[in-house]
Amino acid sequence: MSTFKSFFGAGERAQEIAPFLSLVLVLVTLFGVLFCKMELRRVGYSVLKLTREERKMRDLERQQSIMLAKITRPDRLQSVADARLNLKRAESGQIIQMTERGIALRE
Amino acid sequence: MRSRIVLILLALTLMWSALIGRAAYLQLIPDKRLNALQKRQFETVVTLNARRGDVVDRNGHELAVSMTTYSLFMDPKIVEEPKKLSKLLASTLKQSQKSIDQKLRQRSKRFIWLARHLDRTVKDSLEAEMKKQKLRGIGFVEESKRIYPNERLLSQVIGFVGEEENGLEGLELRYNEQLQTANKKVNVRKDARGRPLIIAGHMFDQAPEGNDLQLTVDRELQFVLEQELAQTVAKHEADSAVGIVLDAQTSEVLAMASAPTFDANKAADATPNRKRNKVVTDSFEPGSTMKTFVMAGALSDKTIEPNTRIDCGGGLMRIGRRTIRDDIHKFFTLTASEILAVSSNIGTAKIAFRMGDTKVLEAYKKFGFGEKSGVDLPGEAKGIIQSLPWREHLLANVAFGHGITATPLQLANAYAAIANGGLLHQPYIVKSIKNPETGEVTDVKPKVIRRVMGEVEAAKLRFMLAAVTTKEGTGFNARVPGFPVAGKTGTAQKVNPNGRGYMRGAYISSFAGFLPANDPRFVIYIAVDHPRKEYYGSAVAAPVFSRVAKFAVRRAGLAPVLITEANLVPSADLTGSVERDAAQVAAHPIVAPRPSQEIIDDQTVPELAGLTLREVLTRVTGTGVNVRIQGQGVVTHTIPAAGSSLAARELTVFLSK
Numbered sequence: 039m040s041t042f043k044s045f046f047g048a049g050e051r052a053q054e055i056a057p058f059l060s061l062v063l064v065l066v067t068l069f070g071v072l073f074c075k076m077e078l079r080r081v082g083y084s085v086l087k088l089t090r091e092e093r094k095m096r097d098l099e100r101q102q103s104i105m106l107a108k109i110t111r112p113d114r115l116q117s118v119a120d121a122r123l124n125l126k127r128a129e130s131g132q133i134i135q136m137t138e139r140g141i142a143l144r145e
Numbered sequence: 146m147r148s149r150i151v152l153i154l155l156a157l158t159l160m161w162s163a164l165i166g167r168a169a170y171l172q173l174i175p176d177k178r179l180n181a182l183q184k185r186q187f188e189t190v191v192t193l194n195a196r197r198g199d200v201v202d203r204n205g206h207e208l209a210v211s212m213t214t215y216s217l218f219m220d221p222k223i224v225e226e227p228k229k230l231s232k233l234l235a236s237t238l239k240q241s242q243k244s245i246d247q248k249l250r251q252r253s254k255r256f257i258w259l260a261r262h263l264d265r266t267v268k269d270s271l272e273a274e275m276k277k278q279k280l281r282g283i284g285f286v287e288e289s290k291r292i293y294p295n296e297r298l299l300s301q302v303i304g305f306v307g308e309e310e311n312g313l314e315g316l317e318l319r320y321n322e323q324l325q326t327a328n329k330k331v332n333v334r335k336d337a338r339g340r341p342l343i344i345a346g347h348m349f350d351q352a353p354e355g356n357d358l359q360l361t362v363d364r365e366l367q368f369v370l371e372q373e374l375a376q377t378v379a380k381h382e383a384d385s386a387v388g389i390v391l392d393a394q395t396s397e398v399l400a401m402a403s404a405p406t407f408d409a410n411k412a413a414d415a416t417p418n419r420k421r422n423k424v425v426t427d428s429f430e431p432g433s434t435m436k437t438f439v440m441a442g443a444l445s446d447k448t449i450e451p452n453t454r455i456d457c458g459g460g461l462m463r464i465g466r467r468t469i470r471d472d473i474h475k476f477f478t479l480t481a482s483e484i485l486a487v488s489s490n491i492g493t494a495k496i497a498f499r500m501g502d503t504k505v506l507e508a509y510k511k512f513g514f515g516e517k518s519g520v521d522l523p524g525e526a527k528g529i530i531q532s533l534p535w536r537e538h539l540l541a542n543v544a545f546g547h548g549i550t551a552t553p554l555q556l557a558n559a560y561a562a563i564a565n566g567g568l569l570h571q572p573y574i575v576k577s578i579k580n581p582e583t584g585e586v587t588d589v590k591p592k593v594i595r596r597v598m599g600e601v602e603a604a605k606l607r608f609m610l611a612a613v614t615t616k617e618g619t620g621f622n623a624r625v626p627g628f629p630v631a632g633k634t635g636t637a638q639k640v641n642p643n644g645r646g647y648m649r650g651a652y653i654s655s656f657a658g659f660l661p662a663n664d665p666r667f668v669i670y671i672a673v674d675h676p677r678k679e680y681y682g683s684a685v686a687a688p689v690f691s692r693v694a695k696f697a698v699r700r701a702g703l704a705p706v707l708i709t710e711a712n713l714v715p716s717a718d719l720t721g722s723v724e725r726d727a728a729q730v731a732a733h734p735i736v737a738p739r740p741s742q743e744i745i746d747d748q749t750v751p752e753l754a755g756l757t758l759r760e761v762l763t764r765v766t767g768t769g770v771n772v773r774i775q776g777q778g779v780v781t782h783t784i785p786a787a788g789s790s791l792a793a794r795e796l797t798v799f800l801s802k
Contacts, residue, residue, distance in 0.1 A: 082342050093352075097213045097265060107207040107294035112368035135627075135705065143627060143705050 189335040194287055197310050198324040198355030200303060200317075202364040203399075203576060207294050209303050209317070209409075211310070214262040214290040217271070217283060221252050224282030233278065234259060237271050259283065261308075262290045291317075293409035299367050301422040302401050302522065302574065305412035314412075314420060316358065316574070319523045323356040323578055357579045361397040366390060369696045373689050374404035374671075381676035381685055387423045388672075388689070389557045390697060393665035395591035396561050396570035398520070399697075401554075425520060428528040428550040431672075432637025433682070434657045435509075435546030436493045438559060439500070440485055440609065442508025444602040448499050451482045451609050455492045462491045464538045469494055482609045482759075486618040488634060490545045497544035502535040505544060511597045512559040512569065514551050519571045519594070526552050546637055557670035559597075560657050563610070564631075564665035567603040569594045607631050608762055611662040615759075622687035623656055625694045627705025631665075632658015632690065634682035639675055651675045654685035660694050661706055667697045708775050752787040753780045753798060761798055771795045778802035 108114075119125040135143045171179065200209035217238070224230055227249045235242040238260050248257050268285055275283065291306045304315020312321035329352065333341040374386040390400040403423040407415035421427070443449040460475030461468060471489050484492030497505050509515065515530035528551040535543060542548040554572060562569040571592040578587045598606075610631035613620040619634040639651035655672035659665040671686040671693070679685055753761055757779055765772050770791065776799055784797040 079336075079342065083340070086341065094265070100210070100212050101264070104207065104210055104212055104292055104294055107210070111295045111298065112365060113296075113298070113372075116372075133699070135699075143708065 184332075187334055188332050189339060189341055191331045191333055191341050193329040193331065193352040194289060195326045195328045195353040196289060196355065197291065197306070197326075198357045198581070200324075200358045200360065202360055202362050202367075204364065205359070206364045208299060208360065208362075208364070210292050210294065211289045212292060214264060214288050215268040215285040216261045216288050217259040217263060217268075217285055219248060219257045219259050219283045220255050221249050221257065221282065222255055224249060224280075226280060229278060230280050230282060233271075233274055233280065234283075237267065237274070238263075262288065295364070296408045296410060297406045298364065298371065299362060299402070300406055300409040300412075301403055301420060302362070303409060304523075305409045305420075314523070315422060316360075316522065319521055320358055320575065320578075324358065326353045326355040329353045354581045357581055358575050359577045359579065361392070361399060361574055361576045362401070363399050363700070366693075366697055366700060367400040367402065370400040370693050371402045371404065371406065373692050374402055375406075377673055377676075377685065377689050378404045381673060381678045383676040383685075384674045385423065386671070386673045386689075387427075387553045388693065389424050389553055389670050390693065391557050391561050391572060391668040393561050393564040393659050393668045396558055396572040397576070397591070398572055398574040399667070400693075401574070422522060422524070424553045425522050426524045426526055426552070428526045428552045428555075429653055429672075429674075430547050430549065430637045430640060431551050431556055431655060432546040432635035432653065433488045433490075433493075434556055434633045434635035434655055434670075435549065435551070436485060436488065436544065437563065437606070437610065437633050437657075438508055438512050438514075439493055439497050439505060439544045440481060441512070441563065441598050441602070441606055442504055443481070443496050443500055444605055445508070445598045446500065446504060448504075449481045449496055451605050452480045454478050454480055455484060455495050457484070457489050457491045457495075460491070462494065462541075464541060467538045469538075469541055482612050483617075485609050485633065486612040486615065488613075488619045490541075493544045494541035497540050498537070502533055502540050505540065506530065506533060506535075509543075509549070511595070512562060513555055513594065513597075514549070514559070518552075518554055518558050520554060521573055521575055525554070528552055528555060546635060553670050553672055556655075556657050557668050560632075560659060560670065561668040562597050563603050563606050564659040564668055565603075566600045567596050567598040569597045607662055607665075608759070610658065612759060614658070619681075619683045620656065620658065620687050622683055623658055623690045623694075625660055625691055625698065627707050628660050628694075628698055628703070629662035629707055630658055630660045630691075630694065631662035632656055632687075634687060635672075636680060636682045648675075650680075652680040654680055654682040656682050656686035656690040658690060658694075660698065661703065663706065666701060666703065667694060669693055669697070706774070707777070748791050750783060750785050750787050750789050750791050750796060753783055754787065756780050758798075758800060765796075769794060773797045774800065776800035 194213070196213075197211040199207060199211070201207055221227075227246070231242050231245040231249055234240065234245050238245075240260070245259070248259065251257060263285075271283075272285075275281070289310055291310055293300065293303065293305075300315075302315055304317040304319075305313055306317050307313050310325065312318040312324065317324065335341055370388045370390060374388050377383065378386050385404060387403045388400070389398065389402075391397065392399055401422070401424050403421070405419055407419040412420065440449070444451075449455075455478070457471065457476035457479050459477055460471040463469075469490055471491055476483075476487065476489050476492070479487065479489060479492050481492075481496065483489075484496070500508075509530060515528055517525045517527045528549070530549050531539065531543075539548055558569065558572050561572075571594055573589055573591070575589055577589060579585070608631075610633060611629055612618055613633055614624050614630045615621070620630070620632050623630050623632055623634075633656070635653070635655035635657070637653045637655070638647040639653055640646075641648045653672055653674055654676055655670070657668075657670045659668040669690050671689045673685045673689075676685045751764075753764075756764075758774065758777075761772070761774075761780060771794060773796070775797065778800045779802075781799050781801045783799065785791065785793075
């Protein structure tokens with residue numbers, strides 16, 4: 039109160055300004071509340087938009103991983119190896135296995 | 146004048162009081178109807194679509210997955226420009242304009258499906274075009290679609306789902322409860338345009354997800370098995386073929402297949418015969434692969450030892466009016482081991498006679514025949530065993546695998562019991578179940594059903610089965626270079642499905658076995674139904690076993706234990722002294738389970754030179770000495786040498802032809 043009085047002057051002037059100040063305070067508070075509510079709603083819409091975007095990205099990622107699984111399935115790899123790369127399956131005696139004991143064995 | 150003013154004031158006060166009172170009543174006293182009205186006006190329900198859980202193999206490769214798709218519907222009543230809309234839909238959906246026009250003419254209906262399960266790109270492009278041309282009357286519903294990226298691979302085991310993603314067959318059906326979860330509905334406040342207002346935080350990323358399943362199956366091994374079965378069916382013009390690979394120690398299913406198979410993405414187009422997982426649903430007369438269990442019973446109750454000699458009657462035996470024959474060869478006196486190796490029907494029947502029907506039945510039941518194995522797959526058959534008493538000819542038939550039926554899974558699991566030292570496990574295919582929301586993983590542990598035979602008897606039987614794949618045995622074609630293979634061939638007559646008796650010239654050729662015989666890791670069973678070019682199990686199924694087994698050991702990174710000159714790569718660096726050979730001996734010794742009478746009572750290495758591998762193993766069984774084998778043929782020398790001390794209880798035997 040003493041600060042209030044020292045700022046606005048003592049006595050009658052302070053009493054004159056007090057109701058106006060109260061009204062201003064109430065209005066500022068109301069505007070503050072309104073602003074917060076509007077901000078909350080605005081942020082809500084942004085979150086909604088981003089959530090949808092995130093879901094879209096997740097779906098896309100899932101789609102890509104399914105695509106990867108499809109194109110790397112064993113029978114497709116084999117057909118690509120056979121038809122495009124002209125690779126052939128190893129036959130008996132063509133695989134040489136090194137054992138941990140330093141022996142090379144033909145399989 | 147004053148009284149009038151008072152009257153008016155009073156009236157106004159009364160009116161205001163009534164209004165305030167009514168407002169207070171509406172606001173403070175709960176009213177269901179008004180609450181519902183308010184809810185409808187200010188709230189909306191957001192449905193969070195549930196995702197069905199994934200199915201992956203033991204290495205995390207996707208086998209069954211679900212993805213979000215968009216289904217297109219139309220409300221003909223609000224369509225303003227039907228011609229324009231049908232043209233756009235026909236070009237985007239690649240449907241005929243005529244069929245869309247027909248749907249558009251159904252003005253009385255408010256909801257008509259136009260296309261199901263479109264992907265996001267189609268949806269986005271259609272929506273953009275609708276906006277551009279200012280068209281209305283269509284909408285999208287978000288749905289989930291099951292995809293099987295590997296198409297035919299493991300399709301009979303995984304099964305498939307219906308239009309609403311309910312499991313209809315296979316694992317999809319068996320684990321439907323775990324994989325599926327209900328859609329989540331959330332009530333949220335909405336704005337004037339009907340958009341949900343996010344007040345309760347981030348609820349939109351909390352879509353419910355079903356549990357993920359990890360299988361014990363290895364995708365690559367499964368592929369090789371399926372490919373081999375398909376090639377065998379084509380090569381031998383067979384009706385079908387089945388195969389299964391189990392972990393010998395735990396009965397985990399590593400691969401399971403039937404040929405021909407089907408594409409799980411187009412399940413509706415496949416015939417029921419192709420969709421059936423024959424490994425668990427079909428039981429048939431297995432033939433000679435059952436002889437192994439007669440031997441197991443006889444070894445367990447001490448009716449025979451591997452070297453017990455049986456008179457095989459020169460290939461003919463009369464039982465009443467019936468005659469039992471041995472195929473191709475006519476044998477006179479054979480040991481029990483040789484009976485198994487050459488698959489003598491008469492020898493096995495005579496052993497069964499010594500045991501009696503009760504003990505043979507008991508042996509079969511111990512190994513799980515005639516009851517479900519308890520595998521976590523639907524539709525399992527338990528097979529048929531006739532009730533006692535059995536007449537002599539039935540006992541003989543049952544001893545060599547006729548007059549009894551079993552599923553491929555039962556057979557493989559029973560062989561696994563022999564391979565692991567006598568414990569029958571419950572086979573299983575789901576390795577773990579993961580809850581994606583909590584991250585909690587529930588591992589499935591191997592489960593022992595019972596002990597079916599002693600460790601010593603199991604070891605003896607393994608040696609007997611290893612003799613089947615020697616040059617004299619019927620399973621010679623099942624050998625795998627570098628690895629000792631134990632197993633048994635089977636050639637069973639096929640039962641006539643349309644009448645009594647057996648089909649003429651129709652057989653089921655099979656091979657059941659495991660490897661490496663000294664330290665089994667894989668149990669493999671192969672059966673080919675009605676091969677038309679050849680029919681002996683040794684010629685049809687054993688080579689398939691060999692190829693699948695070869696891949697399995699290579700994939701597992703197992704080092705060969707049978708080191709022969711044939712598979713040794715010659716190199717100056719690799720030939721060395723006896724001491725160096727000793728350092729290169731195989732890492733998987735044959736561990737004899739308990740001391741026996743034959744060999745090495747003292748601490749001295751006996752003279753083994755000139756003996757065959759089988760003779761050495763017979764003498765060593767049960768002594769507690771770790772034996773390592775190198776080469777093929779007869780024994781040339783040992784480390785430590787004959788006469789030396791055997792304090793280390795380790796013996797390396799070198800063989801040469």
